[in-house]
Amino acid sequence: MKGRHLVLSLVLLVSGFLIAFSYQHTKSESRVIQLSDQEWEKDYYYRQQLISLEDKNKELRGELEGNRQIIQQIEKQLGQQEEAIGNYVEQKKELQMLTGELPIKGKGMQVTLRDANYIPSEENANQYIVHERHIHLIVNELFSAGAKAISINGQRLFKDSFISCVGPVISVDGFQYSAPFVVSAIGNQDALDASLNLTNGVVDILVGDNIEVAIEKLNTIEMNARVN
Known part of the structure; x- marks a missing residue:
């Protein structure tokens, strides 16, 4: 009996300790922290x-x-x-x-004017050669058709350029050229060609004046700028 009482006492002692520890732990965790x-x-x-x-x-x-x-x-x-x-x-x-302040390049037309190959009479020779009025006729027609730039025998024309006839040669801004005279124009090829070949137009007039006319389309025409 003493042994049983001892065991029972130990069990109760341990149980009481565990209960007391659990109570204290729960109390400390559930405590509300108060802020000041x-x-x-x-x-x-x-x-x-x-x-x-x-x-x-x-x-x-x-x-x-x-x-x-x-x-x-x-x-x-x-x-x-x-x-x-x-x-x-x-x-x-x-x-x-x-x-003319800058060079220009593009497609266009080239018109070549030559004196008549056959001159029936020396007295009327003047009627079979190219004169300045023929050059003016071509240049004006090309500008009217929308040409952006025009040159005569490679010399570019400007707004103040002048063309004159000096005997058998043509003077362009003081520079003289003999036949054949090549007038080049940069612009819309179809428009330029149609304007030149109008019925009773420029070409017909030149042919009627015994001038030989050759027209050619060129893919590249180059003209220099004005040299000051």
Whole structure:
């Protein structure tokens, strides 16, 4: 009996210890941590600061997006301006080629005028050779048909150029050339050809004046710029 009492006592002792330990542990864990007023104020202050920063970040993101759109608009406008400037440069270059400030090259027509091979009478020889009026006739017709540039025997004509007849030769801006006279024109080949070959037009008039006329289409005609 004493042995049983001893075992029972030990069991009760251990059980009581475990119950007491469990109670104390549960009590310590369930204890509510009390914050002081100062700690609450700090916590509230930091929360307000966080909210303020989030609002500021949102505002800054909005400004950033607005600035991005403005930058995109500016870039678009700059691109359009660059394209416009490029167009102006091309137009200026084209005008300079037309006025003779720059060389010019392109497709066009070539008209060759020759004196008549057969002159029946020396007294009427003047009626069988090319005169300045024939050159003027061709040049004016080509310009009227839209020629961008014209040259005579390789010498380019400008807005102030002059053509005159000096005996059997033609003078272009003071430079003399003898027959055959080659008038070259850069422009729309079909328009130039149609204008020259109109019925009772330039070619018919020249042939009627006993002038030999040869017309040729050329894919490349080059003319130099004015030499100052």
